Amino acid sequence: MPTAIPTLREGAVTLRPIRLRDARALERELMANRSWLRTWEATSPYAPMSFDTRASIRSLLAHSRTGSGLPFLVEYNGELAGQLNVSSITWGSLSSASIGYWVGEQFAGRSITPTAVALATDYCFAQLGLHRMEICIRPENAPSLRVVEKLGFRYEGLRRRFIHINGAWRDHFAFGMVAEEVRGGVLRRWQDGEVPPGNATVNEYDRAASAHPLQVADK
Numbered sequence: 001m002p003t004a005i006p007t008l009r010e011g012a013v014t015l016r017p018i019r020l021r022d023a024r025a026l027e028r029e030l031m032a033n034r035s036w037l038r039t040w041e042a043t044s045p046y047a048p049m050s051f052d053t054r055a056s057i058r059s060l061l062a063h064s065r066t067g068s069g070l071p072f073l074v075e076y077n078g079e080l081a082g083q084l085n086v087s088s089i090t091w092g093s094l095s096s097a098s099i100g101y102w103v104g105e106q107f108a109g110r111s112i113t114p115t116a117v118a119l120a121t122d123y124c125f126a127q128l129g130l131h132r133m134e135i136c137i138r139p140e141n142a143p144s145l146r147v148v149e150k151l152g153f154r155y156e157g158l159r160r161r162f163i164h165i166n167g168a169w170r171d172h173f174a175f176g177m178v179a180e181e182v183r184g185g186v187l188r189r190w191q192d193g194e195v196p197p198g199n200a201t202v203n204e205y206d207r208a209a210s211a212h213p214l215q216v217a218d219k
C-alpha cells in the first residue's frame with residue numbers, strides 16, 4: 001500500500017517529501033559534503049559507489065510507492081540541510097521501520113537531526129500506526145550516538161558487520177523505541193526534558209567487543 005509522504009514542521013526544521021526536481025540541489029549539497037559524509041555513507045557490496053542522484057531519488061520514491069519507505073528532505077529555515085529516510089517499513093506482527101539521516105556540515109550542531117527524527121518517529125507511531133522504530137549507528141559515530149541519546153532511544157545490541165558502509169561491512173550499535181514508551185510523543189518528551197537518562201548507554205561488554213573486528217576468513 002503506498003504511503004503518502006507528509007510535510008512535518010517544528011520551529012525552523014521542516015521535513016518534506018523528496019521530489020525528482022530536488023536532484024540538482026541535493027547533488028550540490030552531497031558533493032560539497034563529500035569528506036563529511038563519506039565515512040558514514042551506505043555503499044553497495046556489489047557495485048562501485050553511484051553518484052546518480054536522480055536514480056537514487058527514483059529508487060527512494062519507488063520504495064514509498066510500495067509503502068516500504070518515507071523519503072524526506074530536511075530543510076532548515078527553508079534551506080536544504082540534509083535527508084531523513086524512513087526505510088524497511090513492515091506491517092503485521094513486526095510493524096517496524098528504520099531511520100537513516102544526514103545533515104550538511106554547515107548545519108551540524110543545531111539539533112536539526114534529533115528534531116527531524118522526533119517528528120518522523122511521532123508521525124510513524126501516531127499517524128501510520130507503526131509499533132517500533134530502529135536506528136543503527138557505527139560505534140565510531142559520536143555525533144549520531146548523541147542524536148539517539150538526546151531522544152532516549154534504547155540501546156539494544158551490537159550487530160556485527162551489519163551494514164555496508166564506506167566500502168566494507170561495518171559493526172553497528174542498534175537502538176530501538178516502541179510506541180507505548182512515548183505515548184505523549186518523542187518530540188514533546190524531549191522538549192519537556194523528560195527523556196529517561198541512560199537509555200542509549202552502550203554496555204561495557206559491547207563497547208569493548210566493538211573495538212575488535214570480528215575475525216573472518218579471507219576469501
Ligand SMILES: CC(C)(COP(=O)(O)OP(=O)(O)OC[C@H]1O[C@@H](n2cnc3c(N)ncnc32)[C@H](O)[C@@H]1OP(=O)(O)O)[C@@H](O)C(=O)NCCC(=O)NCCS
Pocket residue numbers: 036037040101102103104105107108109110111112113114136137138141142143144146147150
Ligand atoms: C550525525 C548527524 C546527523 C547529527 O546531526 P545534527 O543535526 O548535527 O545533530 P545535533 O545538532 O544533535 O548534534 C549531535 C552532536 O554532534 C556534535 N557536533 C555538533 N557540531 C558538530 C560539528 N560541527 N562537527 C562534528 N560534530 C558536531 C555534538 O557532539 C552534538 O552533540 P551536542 O548537541 O550534545 O553538542 C550529523 O553529524 C551528520 O550528518 N553526520 C554525517 C552523516 C552521519 O553520520 N549520518 C548518520 C549515520 S548513522
